[in-house]
Amino acid sequence: xxxGEEVSxxxxxxxxxxxxxxxASDMVLSxxxxxxxxxxxxxxxxxxxxxxxxxxxxxxxMTKPDRPSYFLPFTPGSVITGxxxxxxxxSNHPNFKEGDLVVGFTGWExxxxxxxxxxxxxxxxxxxxxxxxxxxxxxxxxTAYAGFYEVCSPKKGETVFISAASGAxxxxxxxxxxxxxxxxxxxxxxxxxxxxxxNKFGFDEAFNxxxxxxxxxxxxxxxxxxxxxxxxxxxxxxxxxxLLNMKVNGRISVCGLISQYNLEKPEAVQNxxxxxxxxxxxxxxxxxxxxxxxxxxxxxxxxxxxxxKISYVEDTVEGLxxxxxxxxxxxxxxxxxxxxxxxxxE
Amino acid sequence: xxxGEEVSxxxxxxxxxxxxxxxASDMVLSxxxxxxxxxxxxxxxxxxxxxxxxxxxxxxxMTKPDRPSYFLPFTPGSVITGxxxxxxxxSNHPNFKEGDLVVGFTGWExxxxxxxxxxxxxxxxxxxxxxxxxxxxxxxxxTAYAGFYEVCSPKKGETVFISAASGAxxxxxxxxxxxxxxxxxxxxxxxxxxxxxxNKFGFDEAFNxxxxxxxxxxxxxxxxxxxxxxxxxxxxxxxxxxLLNMKVNGRISVCGLISQYNLEKPEAVQNxxxxxxxxxxxxxxxxxxxxxxxxxxxxxxxxxxxxxKISYVEDTVEGLxxxxxxxxxxxxxxxxxxxxxxxxxE
Numbered sequence: 001x002x003x004g005e006e007v008s009x010x011x012x013x014x015x016x017x018x019x020x021x022x023x024a025s026d027m028v029l030s031x032x033x034x035x036x037x038x039x040x041x042x043x044x045x046x047x048x049x050x051x052x053x054x055x056x057x058x059x060x061x062m063t064k065p066d067r068p069s070y071f072l073p074f075t076p077g078s079v080i081t082g083x084x085x086x087x088x089x090x091s092n093h094p095n096f097k098e099g100d101l102v103v104g105f106t107g108w109e110x111x112x113x114x115x116x117x118x119x120x121x122x123x124x125x126x127x128x129x130x131x132x133x134x135x136x137x138x139x140x141x142x143t144a145y146a147g148f149y150e151v152c153s154p155k156k157g158e159t160v161f162i163s164a165a166s167g168a169x170x171x172x173x174x175x176x177x178x179x180x181x182x183x184x185x186x187x188x189x190x191x192x193x194x195x196x197x198x199n200k201f202g203f204d205e206a207f208n209x210x211x212x213x214x215x216x217x218x219x220x221x222x223x224x225x226x227x228x229x230x231x232x233x234x235x236x237x238x239x240x241x242x243l244l245n246m247k248v249n250g251r252i253s254v255c256g257l258i259s260q261y262n263l264e265k266p267e268a269v270q271n272x273x274x275x276x277x278x279x280x281x282x283x284x285x286x287x288x289x290x291x292x293x294x295x296x297x298x299x300x301x302x303x304x305x306x307x308x309k310i311s312y313v314e315d316t317v318e319g320l321x322x323x324x325x326x327x328x329x330x331x332x333x334x335x336x337x338x339x340x341x342x343x344x345x346e
Numbered sequence: 347x348x349x350g351e352e353v354s355x356x357x358x359x360x361x362x363x364x365x366x367x368x369x370a371s372d373m374v375l376s377x378x379x380x381x382x383x384x385x386x387x388x389x390x391x392x393x394x395x396x397x398x399x400x401x402x403x404x405x406x407x408m409t410k411p412d413r414p415s416y417f418l419p420f421t422p423g424s425v426i427t428g429x430x431x432x433x434x435x436x437s438n439h440p441n442f443k444e445g446d447l448v449v450g451f452t453g454w455e456x457x458x459x460x461x462x463x464x465x466x467x468x469x470x471x472x473x474x475x476x477x478x479x480x481x482x483x484x485x486x487x488x489t490a491y492a493g494f495y496e497v498c499s500p501k502k503g504e505t506v507f508i509s510a511a512s513g514a515x516x517x518x519x520x521x522x523x524x525x526x527x528x529x530x531x532x533x534x535x536x537x538x539x540x541x542x543x544x545n546k547f548g549f550d551e552a553f554n555x556x557x558x559x560x561x562x563x564x565x566x567x568x569x570x571x572x573x574x575x576x577x578x579x580x581x582x583x584x585x586x587x588x589l590l591n592m593k594v595n596g597r598i599s600v601c602g603l604i605s606q607y608n609l610e611k612p613e614a615v616q617n618x619x620x621x622x623x624x625x626x627x628x629x630x631x632x633x634x635x636x637x638x639x640x641x642x643x644x645x646x647x648x649x650x651x652x653x654x655k656i657s658y659v660e661d662t663v664e665g666l667x668x669x670x671x672x673x674x675x676x677x678x679x680x681x682x683x684x685x686x687x688x689x690x691x692e
Contacts, residue, residue, distance in 0.1 A: 060623075071623065235618065235619075239618075254618070254621045254622055255622070256622065257618065257619050257622065266616040266617065266618070266619060267616075268614020268615060269614060269615050269618055270611065270612040270613075271612065272585075272600070272603065272612070272615055273581075273603050273606060273612060274630075275600045275628065275629070275630030276600055276601070276602065276603065276631070276632060277406075277417065277630070277632070278630065279629075279630055279631050279632055279635060280629070280630050281627065281628075281629045282621065282627075282628045282629070282630075283621070283625075283626070283627045283628070284620075284621030284622040284623075284624065284625055284626050284627075284628075285622070285625050286622060286623070286625055289625060
C-alpha cells in the first residue's frame, strides 16, 4: 500500500469490564478505516501489526479497578492493546523510519497509530523468527531471565520447581536452571505439556497437576529433600503445597498467579507460617523493573538460540478473528507454549 | 543454699500436645527435688532461674508436629523449656563459674541442670535490669534489630507499620524506626497499649485494631500514600489489609503470625497478588540466623538505654505458679509489653 493511503482496518475491541472468566464474546471484531500517515508535527508513527502477544496479565486489564492500579485498564469500546511485533509504515519520529521492525505496545488491529513511542524498541537481530520478540526475545524472555537470575539468587546444584512450566516464561526458567546445573521439576496441565518439559526442555522431572489429588504428596515425591527455589506462576493451592515443601533459606519468585486472575475472591493461601520457620524470601516482581537488563539479556540469549542450546515452543493462531479465543485460552491452559496471534508475516 | 545440697524444685510441666488455644491447665505445677551439683566428668552446669521469658513461638512447641519441624516440640510430662536469665550454682564448664549470670535456654523451674551450654551466654553488662535479658537485651531485642535493619532495608523518611506494636519486639522496632527518621504507625489491642505507643514510645500514630471494622480503611487513613515497610507480627486479616496498602517496592518482614498459632486451620491470606503488582519483597526470618550480630547489637543498644533514648515496657508476674497464665495471656493480648515471669531476683 502507499504511504498516506486510506485502508480498511480490522480491530478487536474490548466490550466492557468483566467479572470471572473472560469469554471470547467479551471482545468484538470491528472494521474501520485508517489513513497510513502520521500527523505532521507529532512524533507519532503508523505501523502494520505482524505478531500479537497473548499474556496472562491482560486479564487484569479487563477488571474495573476499584483503586489506582499499576495495570492500565482497557477502555470499553476501544481496541485491545498489548505487546506485539510491527513494521513501521510511516514515521515522524527520529528514531524510527519506514520499514523498521519494532516490538512494544501496539493495538490488536491491522494498523496502529502509536503515540507512546517510548514503549517501542527497534528490532536489531532479524535472523531469528520475528515472533520470538513476543516471547523468548520479548517480555516473557526478560521476565524469565530477571526473575530467575536476579530474584531467585540461584546456585549450582539447587532444587528448582516451576509451575505453568511449559508456558511462555516457565519453559525458559527451566532451561536456564538446567544450564546452571540445578535439579529442575515442572508442573503443567496436560500429558502433552509434561512430555515437552521432559523431552524437549530437558527438565529432570515433570508432572500433570490435574492428575495429582495431593499436591503436597506430589512435591514430596519429586523433592524428598525440599525445594530451594520456586518460580511461581500460578498461586492458590500450588503455592500452599510448595510452602510446605520449601527448604530453609528458600526463595520464591512470584511472577504470576494465573489461577487467581479470574476469581472474584482470590483463593486463600494458608501456609504462610512456613515463611518464618523456613526463613523464606518471597518476592513479587514485574519485568518493567528490569528493562535496563534487556541488552545484556539479548547478548546472553541470542547465542544460546543460534547454537541450539535453548528451545522455545510457540502456539500460533492465524488472524485477528482468532485473537479473542487465543487470549481466553490462556486461562484454561489451551495453549501449548507461548501464545501468539499472527496478523501478518511482513 | 550450699553447693551440692538437695533442694525442693518447683516445676511447670507440659501435659500433652494441644489443638487450638492453650489453657493454663495444659501445664501443671509439680514439686520435685534436685541436687545442686553438676555431675563430675560432664560439662553441665546447675543454675537457679531468675527471670523466664514468655514468647509466642512457644505455642508452636505445644503442637504435635506432623513433619520434621524447626521448633523442637515440648515433651509431654516434662518441664517446659524456654529462654530465661539464671545464676550459676555449680559448674563443670570452663566458660561458666559459680555466681555467673547467664541468659539462654533453661527450664520453667526453680533450678535447672543445663547440658546444652552452647545455648547459654554469660551476661556482661549487669548495670541494667537483669530482666532486660529476656527482652530488649535478649532474643526479642535482637529480633527487632535484625528484623528491622537487616530484613526491611529501611531508609530515612519511609513509612513504617508495625502490628502487635506494644509487644516485646514491636515496641523496639517502632523506636528504631523513629530514630531513623521514619513515619511510624502501630496497631495494638487496647486503649492502654495505643496510649503507650503514642506517649511512651513516640509512634506518630497508633490505633486499636479491635475498634476498626475495616482494617483496609484504617490503614488508608494513616497511610494515604501507602506503606513502605510492614513489620509483621500477627498475620491473617491484618496482612491482607496491609498488602492492599503497600507501596511499590515495599518490604514485609515476617517476624511472627501470632493470630494464627492457635488455629487448627490457618486463616487464609487472599491478597498475595499485590506482591506482583507492587513488587513487594516478603521475607520470613528467625533470629537464630542473626545470632552473630548480638555483640554489635549490644554495643548499639546499651548506650541508647543508658541515655534514655529508648524505652522498654515489661509486664511481670511473680512466681512459677503464675507462669502458665502469663504464657497463655500472650494469645489474648493480656500482657502490656514484654511478658516476664519472676522466679527469683538473685
